Amino acid sequence: MSSSEILLEVRHLSKKFADSEPLKDVNCSVRRGEVISIIGPSGTGKSTFLRCINRLEKPSGGQIFFRGEEITDEPGKIRRLRQKIGMVFQSFNLFSNMNVLENIITAPMLLKKFNRADATEKAMRLLETVELKQKAANYPDELSGGQKQRIAIVRTLAMEPEIILFDEPHTR
Numbered sequence: 001m002s003s004s005e006i007l008l009e010v011r012h013l014s015k016k017f018a019d020s021e022p023l024k025d026v027n028c029s030v031r032r033g034e035v036i037s038i039i040g041p042s043g044t045g046k047s048t049f050l051r052c053i054n055r056l057e058k059p060s061g062g063q064i065f066f067r068g069e070e071i072t073d074e075p076g077k078i079r080r081l082r083q084k085i086g087m088v089f090q091s092f093n094l095f096s097n098m099n100v101l102e103n104i105i106t107a108p109m110l111l112k113k114f115n116r117a118d119a120t121e122k123a124m125r126l127l128e129t130v131e132l133k134q135k136a137a138n139y140p141d142e143l144s145g146g147q148k149q150r151i152a153i154v155r156t157l158a159m160e161p162e163i164i165l166f167d168e169p170h171t172r
């Protein structure tokens with residue numbers, strides 16, 4: 001696989017809401033290994049763009065391709081592809097009723113059919129890389145903003161995505 005493989009291609013993407021049109025003819029392509037930042041004032045469509053990519057919003061027009069396969073034509077496809085396009089939300093969206101470990105292992109167990117022991121081992125390894133192994137049994141309310149963010153990143157990494165979308169990736 002070449003290092004310059006195009007993973008994501010966006011063509012003529014548009015999104016209209018009832019009273020705004022944040023995305024108008026947006027085009028871009030993202031190659032494996034590239035890091036791309038989208039910068040702009042509040043309310044200009046950055047989150048909407050990311051949400052269209054993994055289909056949390058339905059685009060009004062245009063096409064999105066993941067490794068050459070169109071993902072805008074058939075909503076069913078995105079369920080499978082969403083596992084390859086991870087997202088770290090602006091507010092992190094950790095499950096408040098689950099501890100850190102459960103937050104991380106639930107999706108790999110449900111969607112990737114990892115057994116609990118393997119999912120846990122992998123989660124603990126990832127937690128070690130962000131120096132939060134000691135928080136595995138804590139609940140999200142017991143963490144600082146920066147710690148929640150690192151857990152949200154680990155939760156995404158545990159699914160082994162090919163692309164990660166970060167919405168406002170700063171520590172709050």
Ligand SMILES: Nc1ncnc2c1ncn2[C@@H]1O[C@H](COP(=O)(O)OP(=O)(O)O)[C@@H](O)[C@H]1O
Nearest residue numbers: 017018020022041042043044045046047048049
């Ligand atoms: N679900 C929605 N329904 C209606 N309008 C929305 C919705 N989501 C976002 N918008 C509008 O789209 C515009 C872009 O919002 P957003 O993508 O959140 O901007 P940013 O992330 O750059 O701050 C804003 O005018 C916002 O009010």
Ligand SMILES: [Mg+2]
Nearest residue numbers: 046047048167
């Ligand atoms: Mg935003």
